Amino acid sequence: MLARLAAGTPKPATAQLADALTGAGIPAADLEVSESRTPTGLEADAIEAGVVRGKDCVVGQIRDGGVTVSILPVLASGKCFVGSPP
Numbered sequence: 546m547l548a549r550l551a552a553g554t555p556k557p558a559t560a561q562l563a564d565a566l567t568g569a570g571i572p573a574a575d576l577e578v579s580e581s582r583t584p585t586g587l588e589a590d591a592i593e594a595g596v597v598r599g600k601d602c603v604v605g606q607i608r609d610g611g612v613t614v615s616i617l618p619v620l621a622s623g624k625c626f627v628g629s630p631p
Contacts, residue, residue, distance in 0.1 A: 546565060546566070546569045547565070547594075547605045547607060547612045547614070548612050549565075550562065550565045550607070551607045551610045551611065551612050552610065555607075555609055555610030556581070556588060556592070556607070556609070556610075557581065557592060557607060558581045558582075558592075559578050559579070559580055559581045559582075559592065562578050562581075562592055562594055562607070563576060563578045563594070566578075566594055566596075571596055575596050575597060576594060576595075576596055577594065577595045577596070577624060577625050577626045578592070578593070578594045578595075579591075579592050579593045579594070579626065580592075590608060591606050591607060591608035592606070592607050592608075593605065593606045593607075593626075595624075595625030595626055596625065597619055597623070597624070597625060600618065600619055601616050601617065601618065601619065602616070602617045602618070602619050602620075602624075602625035603615075603616060604616075604617055604625055
């Protein structure tokens with residue numbers, strides 16, 4: 546599903562990535578998505594999404610139309626991303 550999104554939109558916005566993942570059945574409450582723009586309005590180099598599955602985080606990254614998926618440990622906060630809102 547990430548590959549389909551990246552093929553059509555090599556640099557998706559935060560909302561596009563969130564919509565694609567929730568549309569695929571990932572509950573919005575479980576989903577963390579990075580910002581597609583910096584605080585100064587510049588386009589981010591990559592966008593990432595993470596979801597906790599047991600003791601692991603499944604983290605997907607889209608960068609210039611390419612997709613990478615990694616399995617990482619859940620942080621002590623119970624989240625996948627540092628600085629994620631509670």
